[in-house]
Amino acid sequence: MSWALDSEDVYNNSPQYGSYYMYGDYDMSHTGDPRQDMEYERHYSSQSYIVPEVIKNFLLYFQKVINQQDLIEIQNSYEDGFNTLTDRFFKNSPWPEESVVAPIVGNDSRFMVLYKELYYRHVYARIQGGPSVAQRFESYYNYCDLFNYILNADEPVSLELPDQWLWDIVDEFIYQFQNFSIFRHKLGKKTEDEIELLKDNPKMWNVHSVLNVLHSLVDKSNINKQLEVYTSGGNPDSVAGEFGQHSLYKMLGYFSLVGLLRLHSLLGDYYQALKALENIDFNKKSLYSRVPACQITTFYFVGFAYMMMRRYQDAIRTLSNILLYIQRTKTMFSNKTQLYDQISKTNDQMYTLLSMCLVLYPMRIDESVHSHLREKYQDKMNRMQKGEMSEFEASFAFACPKFLSPVPPNYELETTAKSKEPYALQLKVFTEEVMQQIQIPIIRSYLKLYTTLPIAKLAAFMDMSDDDLVTQLMCFKHKMKNLVWTKGTSGLDGEFQSASEVDFYIDKDMIHIADTKVARRYGDFFIRQFHKFDEIMRSLKAT
Amino acid sequence: MAEAMRATVASLLKGIERYNPENLNTLERYVDMQANENTYDLEANLAVLKLYQFNPNLYQATVTAVILLKALTNLPHSDFILCKCMIEPSRLMEEPVSKVLTLAELLETANFNLFWTTLLKDPDLLIEGIVGFEDSIRKFVCHVVASTYSTIRKDKLRQLLGNVTEAQASQWVSKYGWTEQLDGYVFIANQEENVKTKNITEKISFDSVAAIMASGR
Numbered sequence: 001m002s003w004a005l006d007s008e009d010v011y012n013n014s015p016q017y018g019s020y021y022m023y024g025d026y027d028m029s030h031t032g033d034p035r036q037d038m039e040y041e042r043h044y045s046s047q048s049y050i051v052p053e054v055i056k057n058f059l060l061y062f063q064k065v066i067n068q069q070d071l072i073e074i075q076n077s078y079e080d081g082f083n084t085l086t087d088r089f090f091k092n093s094p095w096p097e098e099s100v101v102a103p104i105v106g107n108d109s110r111f112m113v114l115y116k117e118l119y120y121r122h123v124y125a126r127i128q129g130g131p132s133v134a135q136r137f138e139s140y141y142n143y144c145d146l147f148n149y150i151l152n153a154d155e156p157v158s159l160e161l162p163d164q165w166l167w168d169i170v171d172e173f174i175y176q177f178q179n180f181s182i183f184r185h186k187l188g189k190k191t192e193d194e195i196e197l198l199k200d201n202p203k204m205w206n207v208h209s210v211l212n213v214l215h216s217l218v219d220k221s222n223i224n225k226q227l228e229v230y231t232s233g234g235n236p237d238s239v240a241g242e243f244g245q246h247s248l249y250k251m252l253g254y255f256s257l258v259g260l261l262r263l264h265s266l267l268g269d270y271y272q273a274l275k276a277l278e279n280i281d282f283n284k285k286s287l288y289s290r291v292p293a294c295q296i297t298t299f300y301f302v303g304f305a306y307m308m309m310r311r312y313q314d315a316i317r318t319l320s321n322i323l324l325y326i327q328r329t330k331t332m333f334s335n336k337t338q339l340y341d342q343i344s345k346t347n348d349q350m351y352t353l354l355s356m357c358l359v360l361y362p363m364r365i366d367e368s369v370h371s372h373l374r375e376k377y378q379d380k381m382n383r384m385q386k387g388e389m390s391e392f393e394a395s396f397a398f399a400c401p402k403f404l405s406p407v408p409p410n411y412e413l414e415t416t417a418k419s420k421e422p423y424a425l426q427l428k429v430f431t432e433e434v435m436q437q438i439q440i441p442i443i444r445s446y447l448k449l450y451t452t453l454p455i456a457k458l459a460a461f462m463d464m465s466d467d468d469l470v471t472q473l474m475c476f477k478h479k480m481k482n483l484v485w486t487k488g489t490s491g492l493d494g495e496f497q498s499a500s501e502v503d504f505y506i507d508k509d510m511i512h513i514a515d516t517k518v519a520r521r522y523g524d525f526f527i528r529q530f531h532k533f534d535e536i537m538r539s540l541k542a543t
Numbered sequence: 544m545a546e547a548m549r550a551t552v553a554s555l556l557k558g559i560e561r562y563n564p565e566n567l568n569t570l571e572r573y574v575d576m577q578a579n580e581n582t583y584d585l586e587a588n589l590a591v592l593k594l595y596q597f598n599p600n601l602y603q604a605t606v607t608a609v610i611l612l613k614a615l616t617n618l619p620h621s622d623f624i625l626c627k628c629m630i631e632p633s634r635l636m637e638e639p640v641s642k643v644l645t646l647a648e649l650l651e652t653a654n655f656n657l658f659w660t661t662l663l664k665d666p667d668l669l670i671e672g673i674v675g676f677e678d679s680i681r682k683f684v685c686h687v688v689a690s691t692y693s694t695i696r697k698d699k700l701r702q703l704l705g706n707v708t709e710a711q712a713s714q715w716v717s718k719y720g721w722t723e724q725l726d727g728y729v730f731i732a733n734q735e736e737n738v739k740t741k742n743i744t745e746k747i748s749f750d751s752v753a754a755i756m757a758s759g760r
Contacts, residue, residue, distance in 0.1 A: 207597065208562060215559045267596065268628040271589050308628065310621045406597050425632045429624060436652050467656075474653035477691045478619060496619065498690075505734035507693040512734070516741045523747040530755045 051096050056104055058085055063111045066159075075162040079336075082118060092126055095119050110159070113149065116142045121172050124179065125338075133197050136180055140205050143173050147213050151220055156246045163251050167291045170255040173213070174262055180205040181404040185419030187411065199411050207406040210263065214256040220244070221253025227279035231489055258294055261301050266404050268426055270305040271492065277302070278490040292329065293339060296322060300346055302491060303353055304401065308426070310433060312361035313484045313499055314491070319354040320365045323347065327368060351377060352399035356392065359384040360437060361480065362444070362501045364516070367524060387438045389431060396430055397423075437479050439472050444502050453511045473506065545576040545584075552587045564601060567594050571606050578609050581675040585622050588613065592629040599631070604640055608669050611643040615650060616679035619686055623647050639669055655684055659705035677705065685719055693734040697727055 058081055065073035086095075095101075098116060105111050120139035123131050131139065146169070150157055184198055203209070218224065222244040226236035236250075243249040260276035277298070299322035306315035326347050333340045355377040358365070365373075373381075383391040403422035439462075446461055447453065459469040480503075483494040504513045552573050555566045570591045577583055588610045595602045607630060614622040627635070627644075634640060642665065649658040658680070662670070670676045681704050688695060688703065701712045716723055722730045 208559075211562060212559055219558060267593075269589065269593060269625075270628065271586070271625050272593075275586075309624060407599060421632060425630075426628060428632060428635075429627050432648075433624065433651075436648070471653050471655075474655075474687050474691050475651075478651070478653055478687050481619065481690055483620065503738045505693050505738045506691055506695070507734070508696075508728065512693075512738070514738045514740045519742070519744040523745050523751070527747075527751055527755065534755075 051100060051104065052089065055085060055089065055096065058082075059101060059104055059115070062115075063105045063108055066111060066114065067108075069158070069160055071160055071162060075164070078118075078162060078165050083338075086122060086126070090122065090126070092128060094123050094127060110149065113142060113146050114161075117146060117169060117172075120176075121168075124172075124176060130179075130183075133194050136176070136183070137201065137204055139176060140180075143176075143213075144209075147216075150248070150252070151216050156243050156249060160246075160248055163291050164293075166248070166251045167255050167294045170214075170217075170252065170259045171293070171297070174210065174259050177205050177207075177210045177263075178266060178402055178404055181207075181406070182402065182419060185405065185409050187409065195411050198408070202408055207267075211260075214259045214263065217249075217252045217256040218260070221249040221256075223250065223253030223257060224279045226250065226253075227281075227489075231279065231281050255291075255294060258298050258301075261305075262297060262401075265301045265305055266401055267406055268403060268422065270308050273301060273305050274491045278492065281489045292333070293342070296326065296343060296346055300350055301401070303350060304399075306491075307353055307357055308430065309483075310479070311482050311484065311494070312357045313363065313482050313497065314494070315357045316354060316361065316363060316365060317485075319350050319357070320369045323350055323354065323369050323372075324366050327372070349399040352380075352395050355381050356384065356395050356399070359441065360434070361482070363499050364501075368528075385441045387442065389434070389438075392434050393427065393431060396427055400426060436475065440476050440479060443472060443476060447502050447504055447511070447513045448515060450511075451513055451515075453513065455506070455509050455511060458511065470506070473504070473511070476504075545573070545580040545582040548573050548576060549582075549584060552584065556586060556590050561590050562593065562597060564594055564598050567591065567598075567601060570594070571603070574606055574609055574613075575672075577613055578673045583613055583617055585614070585617065585625070589625060589629065592626055596629050596631075602631075602634065604634070604637055605669070607634070608639040608643050609673065611640065611647070612670060612673050612676065615643070615647055616673070616676060618650060618680070618683040623651075643669075650680065650683065653687055655703045655705070662705075681705065681707075681715065685715060689719065689731055690737075692731045694724070694728045694730050697723060697729050700729055 058077070062074075062077045062081065065077060095118070098112060098119070101115060102112055105115075116139075120131070120135065120142060123135055123139075150159075187195065190198075198204075220243050222239060222241045225239040226244055229239050230236045237245050240250065244253065257276050257280065261273045264270070264273035264276065299318055303315050303319040303322070306312070306318060326343065330343070333343055351373060354365075354369070355373060358373070359381055380391055380395060384395070400423070403426050405419070405422050409419075443458070443462065446458060455466055455469060459466045462469055462472070464472070477498075480500045481496050481498045484497040484499070485491055485494045487493075501516045502513065504511050506512075552570065555561070555563075555569065560566070570587055573584070573587055574591060577588075591606065591610060595607070611623065611626055614626050630640070635644060646658060646661065649655075649661060662677075684703050688700065697709075697712060697716075700716075701707055701709070704712060704715060707715075713723065716729055719731075721732075724730055
């Protein structure tokens with residue numbers, strides 16, 4: 001049974017569930033179809049535009065290497081060729097339209113789908129005012145065509161693309177979905193025609209279809225089974241099946257898991273988010289972790305989910321691992337402007353997340369990450385430590401992902417305020433959690449000064465009754481005892497631990513305090529310097 | 544019953560099927576079963592909330608409240624937060640969900656005395672239908688006590704457990720292997736073992752310097 005039929009059988013007979021979009025079956029003659037208008041405009045504009053020779057040559061070459069499956073040259077055309085020409089010819093204007101390009105490449109339909117993937121991505125990224133409603137729909141259709149081509153084939157399609165591109169496809173697909181979900185809620189700035197168009201096309205960029213694509217890619221590739229076998233030391237190919245053995249399917253499957261992590265996080269479903277990765281051992285380097293942008297996205301969302309779940313120790317471990325990785329590899333990306341900017345932004349967001357987690361759960365982290373934190377975030381951390389909620393809120397706003405609502409707005413009734421709701425909810429959950437713990441840093445600062453302290457005395461310091469203080473102390477204990485991952489691949493598992501800097505217990509009316517004393521570390525620093533020096537020596541010798 | 548359902552439900556939660564609203568009735572009945580039979584299945588309950596999120600017209604406040612109360616029975620796990628993150632803000636203000644939120648706040652801040660009095664004040668609260676709710680909360684209280692105290696006054700412990708009788712308190716004490724002392728205190732554990740000043744000194748592993756030594760040849 002083919003993939004599209006499969007989903008049709010299950011969901012077509014349920015009216016409220018009809019919101020699934022069936023890939024490929026769309027009809028060009030549909031009334032209200034934005035394509036018709038587009039078709040006209042395109043025809044019109046194509047007459048006045050002459051494609052420069054260099055672009056023509058590039059397109060033909062790009063097509064040739066894709067059809068020859070020359071991975072290295074595809075990668076070059078994709079990463080360098082396209083971007084260089086973009087900067088030269090299409091800095092703020094779109095690449096040539098489909099109707100212009102198709103004849104050039106002899107109406108190679110597969111190439112056109114891939115070309116349009118880049119075309120719309122470029123429209124989203126570079127064109128002032130962003131894509132029009134029609135362009136959003138067009139791009140959606142194009143992704144449908146692409147995934148249809150890959151998923152509905154009877155046998156694996158003979159196509160290989162660089163990992164980076166495959167990651168970008170999944171990443172961009174979710175990005176455009178996210179962008180659309182937010183866009184459709186901003187009713188204030190829309191014309192009536194636009195609203196009509198949105199209303200007439202409720203299936204466009206529907207959350208179900210996005211989930212459907214990701215799940216289908218996961219299933220088709222058997223990626224979960226592959227990862228299970230891979231973790232236990234076996235050969236993933238033994239369970240990969242016909243499709244999953246192909247790099248295209250395998251990598252799309254893997255990236256779709258990360259896509260699910262991201263999508264569920266955007267919807268506030270942190271459990272499913274982490275569950276999507278349950279077979280990935282991301283504490284260890286693997287052959288799947290060769291795309292840095294994917295690594296960084298993964299750790300960012302995992303770290304964020306842990307923070308929301310009050311698993312601070314896991315959040316801190318996850319975030320400092322990736323921040324260290326970025327710190328060490330940053331120079332690698334410096335020649336790729338777009339990637340570099342994106343990584344820098346995520347980098348700052350993750351430092352902000354880390355700073356919040358460390359205020360709530362002070363513990364030791366890697367020295368070099370810590371020193372950057374001290375340098376750049378000390379003021380903010382001090383304010384949070386003092387219990388300034390506005391600083392927590394500002395940090396959260398900066399560092400959180402763009403949450404979204406999975407359902408279309410009620411176009412008649414709603415105001416723009418509704419579009420802020422998903423964010424407002426996550427902020428509310430987080431700040432309420434912080435409010436519950438807001439006294440803890442203050443109590444901790446007193447405890448640090450003593451080894452034993454009578455309850456009554458601390459109560460007097462805190463200006464509260466003995467009973468209230470004891471309540472606060474129990475709250476301290478509860479909040480500082482987090483579930484911590486210890487073993488296995490599932491990031492959801494763990495045991496309760498407390499690794500916070502200051503700990504205590506109550507014996508009758510006395511608080512007994514245990515502090516953490518840390519001797520300065522030198523080894524790490526020297527080892528790193530050795531390596532650096534060694535590298536310099538080697539490159540000197542080489543020249 | 545609920546245990547038998549677990550496997551059936553698990554198959555409804557696989558892949559894309561999880562988002563099929565036709566399964567909602569079954570999942571809602573399963574929530575009831577968990578309440579009646581004192582079992583718990585977080586994943587299934589989150590799937591219900593997910594379906595409400597995707598289909599706001601199918602939302603049911605009572606089911607949501609039961610899910611949230613069940614999440615409280617699994618404290619100290621942070622299930623409650625996971626659920627809360629998926630409920631529309633306006634729904635959180637409505638009764639009975641809003642009342643459950645108040646209870647959660649009290650438990651999360653270890654304000655046990657106020658929790659029990661709030662619970663008493665509101666007899667029509669849904670916890671009637673949730674078998675073993677109070678004892679589950681007492682387990683959480685014991686968890687917090689066990690990590691906070693080395694010795695605690697027995698009457699304080701009784702209070703924290705919701706003003707239980709002497710005999711009931713003694714049952715909890717023996718359940719956790721604590722001992723009642725003659726001076727009116729309960730001995731919990733010798734916390735010196737768990738809570739002690741840590742001196743972290745650096746240890747350099749052979750592996751980390753092996754590479755350097757190799758390169759120096």
